[in-house]
């Protein structure tokens with residue numbers, strides 16, 4: 743019970759965070775977690791559309807991610823089961839070549855506090871360079887493709903995924919081993935994790 747209260751107080755503190763006062767659209771932290779979450783999904787930061795909706799992965803990237811996991815939206819958005827904790831909780835704005843990096847203030851202020859509250863996590867899905875650098879710094883020397891390919895080195899506690907965006911269709915076509923080897927193992931693991939829920 744104490745954990746649930748702490749997690750919910752932390753959640754409320756994050757929701758009212760204004761550390762990055764210069765964000766182009768203002769702070770709107772988007773994060774979900776609870777002390778019982780078994781799966782932790784670590785992405786980069788919300789994009790503009792997610793900022794407007796206030797819901798993470800409610801888009802074609804999320805549809806693909808859910809199909810990789812073999813779960814529906816009800817399970818995906820159930821914080822009792824799944825934590826979604828990106829490297830930055832607010833939309834960082836757009837630069838010349840796409841969205842800006844997650845705000846570094848966010849991990850400094852919140853990351854360890856949130857991770858301390860999700861002690862039941864059995865599997866962490868790591869998506870993108872910033873998530874790799876924070877959660878698996880030893881993979882910093884690898885390209886994302888090589889990091890994903892080295893999945894056996896971190897499985898079954900962690901798994902590095904390519905971004906599920908439709909922009910990565912070409913990558914998925916060029917790397918058929920991802921669909922053939924990694925996705926079936928991931929789906930088996932998810933089924934086992936949630937079989938009693």
Ligand code: SF4
Nearest residue numbers: 759761762769832848
């Ligand atoms: S990005 Fe993180 S640190 Fe910055 S305002 Fe949002 S929640 Fe706060």
